Amino acid sequence: MNSDLLHGVPADTITRREVSYDHEGETLEVSMGPHHPSTHGVFRMDVKLEGERIVRLKPVLGYLHRNHEKLGEKSTYLGSIPYTDRLDYFCSMTNNWAYCIAVEQLAAFEVPERAQYLRVILAELTRLQNHASAVGFLVQDMGASGTPLMYAFRQREKILDLFEALSGSRMMCNYMRFGGCRVDLPAGWLDQLKVLMNGFPAFLDEFEKLLVSNEILMARTQGIGEVSAKIAINAGITGPMLRAAGVNYDLRKVDGYGIYPRFDFKVPLGEHGDVYDRYMVRVLEMRESVKILNQAIAQLPEGPILDPKAKLRGFRPKAGESYGRIEAPKGELGFYLISDGSPNPYRYRIRPPSFVNLTVLEDMCLGANIADAVIILGSVDIVLGEVDR
Amino acid sequence: MSAFPTESLLDELKSQLPGVQVELLRNEAPSAQHSWLVASKDAIVVASWLLEEAGFDYCSNVTGVDWPDYLEVVYHLYSVEKRLGPVVLRMRTEDRGEKVHLPSLAPLWRSAEFQEREVFDLFGIIFDGHWDLRRILMWDEFVGHPMRRDYVEPDDYEYEPTAHDEIAEKARKHAASAGGAE
Numbered sequence: 040m041n042s043d044l045l046h047g048v049p050a051d052t053i054t055r056r057e058v059s060y061d062h063e064g065e066t067l068e069v070s071m072g073p074h075h076p077s078t079h080g081v082f083r084m085d086v087k088l089e090g091e092r093i094v095r096l097k098p099v100l101g102y103l104h105r106n107h108e109k110l111g112e113k114s115t116y117l118g119s120i121p122y123t124d125r126l127d128y129f130c131s132m133t134n135n136w137a138y139c140i141a142v143e144q145l146a147a148f149e150v151p152e153r154a155q156y157l158r159v160i161l162a163e164l165t166r167l168q169n170h171a172s173a174v175g176f177l178v179q180d181m182g183a184s185g186t187p188l189m190y191a192f193r194q195r196e197k198i199l200d201l202f203e204a205l206s207g208s209r210m211m212c213n214y215m216r217f218g219g220c221r222v223d224l225p226a227g228w229l230d231q232l233k234v235l236m237n238g239f240p241a242f243l244d245e246f247e248k249l250l251v252s253n254e255i256l257m258a259r260t261q262g263i264g265e266v267s268a269k270i271a272i273n274a275g276i277t278g279p280m281l282r283a284a285g286v287n288y289d290l291r292k293v294d295g296y297g298i299y300p301r302f303d304f305k306v307p308l309g310e311h312g313d314v315y316d317r318y319m320v321r322v323l324e325m326r327e328s329v330k331i332l333n334q335a336i337a338q339l340p341e342g343p344i345l346d347p348k349a350k351l352r353g354f355r356p357k358a359g360e361s362y363g364r365i366e367a368p369k370g371e372l373g374f375y376l377i378s379d380g381s382p383n384p385y386r387y388r389i390r391p392p393s394f395v396n397l398t399v400l401e402d403m404c405l406g407a408n409i410a411d412a413v414i415i416l417g418s419v420d421i422v423l424g425e426v427d428r
Numbered sequence: 429m430s431a432f433p434t435e436s437l438l439d440e441l442k443s444q445l446p447g448v449q450v451e452l453l454r455n456e457a458p459s460a461q462h463s464w465l466v467a468s469k470d471a472i473v474v475a476s477w478l479l480e481e482a483g484f485d486y487c488s489n490v491t492g493v494d495w496p497d498y499l500e501v502v503y504h505l506y507s508v509e510k511r512l513g514p515v516v517l518r519m520r521t522e523d524r525g526e527k528v529h530l531p532s533l534a535p536l537w538r539s540a541e542f543q544e545r546e547v548f549d550l551f552g553i554i555f556d557g558h559w560d561l562r563r564i565l566m567w568d569e570f571v572g573h574p575m576r577r578d579y580v581e582p583d584d585y586e587y588e589p590t591a592h593d594e595i596a597e598k599a600r601k602h603a604a605s606a607g608g609a610e
Contacts, residue, residue, distance in 0.1 A: 101565040106550075106574055147458035272485050272508050275539020288508050359457025362489065362504050362514060373489050375504070378457070390489040390504075398542050427565060 066094060069409070073102050077180045077413040080423030084400075084412065091408045096401045100394075103427035111387030116142055116217070116354045119387065124211040126389060127425040129169050132161040132202070133367040135215035140296060141363030141374035142217040145356040148349050153342040154219035155298045160232070160335050161214065162297075162365075163328040164202070167239070168195040169368035170279075170321040170328075171246075173420045177318055178250060180417040181259050187250065194242050197235055204228055218349025233336060239329050247322060260315035264403040264415035267312060275395045278370025279320045280419060284312030290366035297365075301338075302331045314418040321420075355382050369393050369420055389428060393421035434462050434515055441477060448474055453518065463502070463516035471519055471531045475503075479536050483507045484515055487537035490544055492551035494577050499528055499553050503540070521553060524576075532558035550575035 072083035081102035175191030307323035309316030370392025449467035506513030532555035
């Protein structure tokens with residue numbers, strides 16, 4: 040072998056550079072994203088590293104920005120409902136509900152009993168499939184490729200089948216209307232739901248057995264990305280992330296919107312506010328959702344599903360404003376509407392939970408390893424359709 | 429959900445902090461979420477009172493509104509501890525041109541950090557005292573504030589086979605500016 044050749048290239052054509060192994064005090068700036076798979080969409084983190092430790096992290100958003108709020112101002116009140124599906128595309132049912140609550144406050148519609156129950160059933164199903172996949176994705180981010188996520192997705196798909204049978208679409212349900220719901224349950228739907236609910240605790244048992252006391256999972260998540268209760272409240276963190284920090288604030292209990300006060304359920308709380316607690320709160324919330332669902336199925340009354348006063352097309356509320364909020368699976372989802380009496384809202388604002396929850400991302404990641412930043416972001420549970428709007 | 433009675437809280441504020449300029453704006457909608465219009469010079473004092481004395485520790489929503497003569501920023505405040513709310517706080521700019529400065533409330537409620545950045549980005553309200561006031565949703569080089577009502581969309585018309593009404597009008601303008609190539 041010719042010694043003048045280095046990997047088959049003449050040695051003198053390669054410029055040799057001085058190599059320094061003295062990296063003390065030097066920082067490296069890494070752009071994580073926007074196409075990094077762990078960012079769950081198009082999201083970028085501008086990370087400054089010292090070795091593997093993060094010394095600065097700036098989130099860069101807006102890759103999916105389409106000025107949803109301007110679209111809302113240009114469209115009628117009814118016309119905005121399908122657009123709300125596309126905010127948090129995992130949870131279109133709860134997006135619909137939050138928007139409908141804001142409109143109902145603007146016009147004082149009475150939602151019929153049956154529609155109230157249907158809303159609770161669908162919102163809790165949404166929470167189940169969101170939390171199942173959030174936990175699955177989190178484990179995926181830790182490097183357990185595929186299998187745990189597929190356990191979650193197998194169950195999620197059964198719920199999406201129910202959504203499809205009811206609304207015609209798996210994810211873009213466009214189901215709720217101000218003053219009620221769009222269509223009633225198809226034949227056999229409730230029986231299918233009962234079968235699913237009977238099997239769900241077994242799925243949760245299996246899922247928990249696989250993950251909760253898993254040593255690797257505990258080592259990766261405990262004590263990582265901690266947020267104290269005080270900072271969490273001040274920074275407007277909501278949802279499982281807030282409750283993982285030990286703050287008992289669930290809008291289903293606090294506001295008691297819809298008919299939630301009728302149901303018996305608990306609000307799981309964490310203690311440390313780390314990644315493990317966030318993950319555990321989600322697992323426990325799924326158990327509570329199953330409890331709510333079983334009660335709602337048992338109590339579901341017959342009757343109309345839409346307020347006869349509700350005028351969907353050509354709806355013009357009187358001038359005024361309203362802020363309606365619900366406990367969406369990711370946190371507090373609010374809609375702020377200002378009406379000037381015309382068919383379009385004068386101002387249509389969405390308060391997205393995952394956008395505000397990102398406020399403390401840098402605080403959580405400082406001092407952590409770069410591999411931990413991936414799971415810290417995963418534990419926030421963001422959907423970029425909602426962050427960027 | 430019954431509306432939170434902000435009137436009595438406002439009386440309490442006025443008795444404890446005489447001289448601050450706060451006005452109650454009534455909301456005639458069934459939601460009855462009345463709001464407080466605060467003069468921008470007193471905003472920090474009123475907001476600190478709400479946070480420290482009245483216990484409104486959670487700022488849920490921050491947003492801008494574009495009115496014909498001024499820009500407005502709206503804060504929705506809640507109390508996690510006492511489970512109360514919302515107190516709706518509003519501030520107005522002097523005009524829509526140069527005088528669009530308002531005090532930032534992000535030093536009091538961290539949740540306003542990203543949301544005020546968004547209001548700056550989309551409405552062009554400048555928050556004095558915000559430590560990191562950059563664009564957040566639009567890119568840094570972007571010119572203009574898209575949520576303002578007088579914002580003119582760029583001429584990025586794409587071909588549409590059955591254009592009508594304002595889209596047809598837009599297409600005609602586009603064709604004229606592109607030298608008649610349609």
